[in-house]
Amino acid sequence: MKENNFETILKGRRSVRNYDSSVKISKEEMSEMLAEATLAPSSVNMQPWRFVVAESVEAKAKLKPLIRFNTLQNETSSAMILIFGDMKCYELAEEIYGQAVAEGKMPEEVKNQQLESIVPYYKGFSAEKMNDVIKIDGGLAAMQLMLVARAHGYDTNPIGGFEQDQLAAAFDMDPDRYEPVMILSIGKALEPGYESVRLPIEKITEWK
Template sequence: MNKTFEEAMDFRHACKVFDETKKISDEDMNYILEAGRKSPSSFGMEPWKFLVITNEELKAKLRPACWNQVQVTSCSHLVLVLAAIDAVKPEFGIVERKFKRRAMPQEKLDFYLGLYADHLKETLSSDENVYSWTARQTYIAAGNMMTAAGIKGIDSCPIEGYEKEKVEEILGLDTTKYQLSVVLPFGYRINEQSSQEREKLEDIVEFIN
């Protein structure tokens, strides 16, 4: 039975121990991935790719490069969230194709392409700057996927503790196209684990009227 959004938020925590005997169904995994696919992004560029790994040998190979964290091998599905590099550069044509998904006259399309290139002139000036921009956006997709998983009673654990270049090398990534942003295991907790306590709302929210 699906949880409500609020129940999913209370349920979700950074799961440290997954039950290796339990596997996520294709239906539930697609539900999680759809939440990532439909996530918002700057200019609607959707600058991400999701590698879904269930191959146990590959997971074992990746684990040492992820600070030997057990979640990498004990999870049901290991999702590597990649940040796009070349795909957000106007000269590669993908930006124009994505703008064209919304029907508009050529004059308006040219305006948006010019606005995009001008607004992001500094951002697009180097792959390092591009990665900084696109990687931040992948966290929107990752957050939505973790909440979607929580709705299905599925656990997750976002991991930044990894050796980026080693993981990319193991995967054989062309880093001019995509670079690793988040390691995101999904599975089922091996036993009931208490959710992390959060700060009180009044301590982190200030209303300005």
Template sequence: MQSQTETDEGSTDNDQRNSAADATFPAALEAIRTRRSGHNFDSDTDLDEQTLEELIRDATLAPSSYNLQPWEFVAVQEADRIDEVVELAYGQEHIREAGTAILVVGHTAPETADQVFNEWFEAGRMDEEAANQTKDQTVGMYADDRMGRDYGIRNASLAAENLLLSAHARGLTATPMIGFDADGLAEFLGLPEDKIPVMLIAVGPSGGDEPDRLPRRDVSDVLHREQY
């Protein structure tokens, strides 16, 4: 595993080391900096039910718009169904080797709004009038098809990253994929029409080391100040 004191090319970076050492949660930075999208799985070992549920629990702790939590997760582990997922994912064999495929699903409408805004009110975070007004505004905003789709993808993607970090923290290998037949997978897994497939994640016990990570773009290449 690559140390938090190493860059993607393997050299020591004092600034990175110091920022981790001074952090309130250095282990969190370690997880972010060492997580890999791996393809080397131990195909002889299955992901147990308790670990699967813990991965999903961690995923659900992701932030979301107004805490609406517009996500669902479909786990596929039966061998014949995994074979079908591999086919729908254009032959990505590491899904079969992982033994578990999780489809992260996004809501396209704020169906949890009644419950969630009531929780805002009961927690004393909003008065009843403000909670109802905000709920109505939110529901109205996501009635637009484009906004509804963006709503599902953006929020569910946050949950997907939590799942990936949770898998890494547990010593598992996981890799996200957007290369799949979305309509075919939605039909195969029985998704309702108002739910969209956002990301497919292969996850399972690690099969060992992965190739060195390719270089990442430098902060100076991607950080813009005040405007693009």
């Protein structure tokens, strides 16, 4: 049964590193959670996030030498979700905006205007600029997925400590096109995550 209380979801999220390895999340439920996560916003709705769900023994074995000190999550989680950003995400612009037209969410003329302006604009980005865009958008999807997982009764751990220059190629993805954003472990917590503190708003906010 899903948790629908947002405050419970938000305040109950922890970074969990040790999971009940007997719990496997079905492909159907994982797909549902990913679909909910991708309701996150992205720049001009270009949705540059791409996911690899590493859940098999073989995939986790391939991942193990690339995740440094994060092996417990790899060994016990239901899955390790590899989140990449697509440096050529604009190649799906026609499909994205075409779907919006088909569903009555965008007029045809707006679609054409968007394609004429946005696609050349994106193609003109430097690699550094595109990297910034997909990392921000991918981070939004990752955060949403962490909260979605909580709603489904699971926990997660965002992982940045991995061999970023090797991850894409290890999972048969073009490393020039797909840039790693982060890895999320996901599963049923065996041990609760630690509570943590946050700086007071007065220290990190300026009112003008």
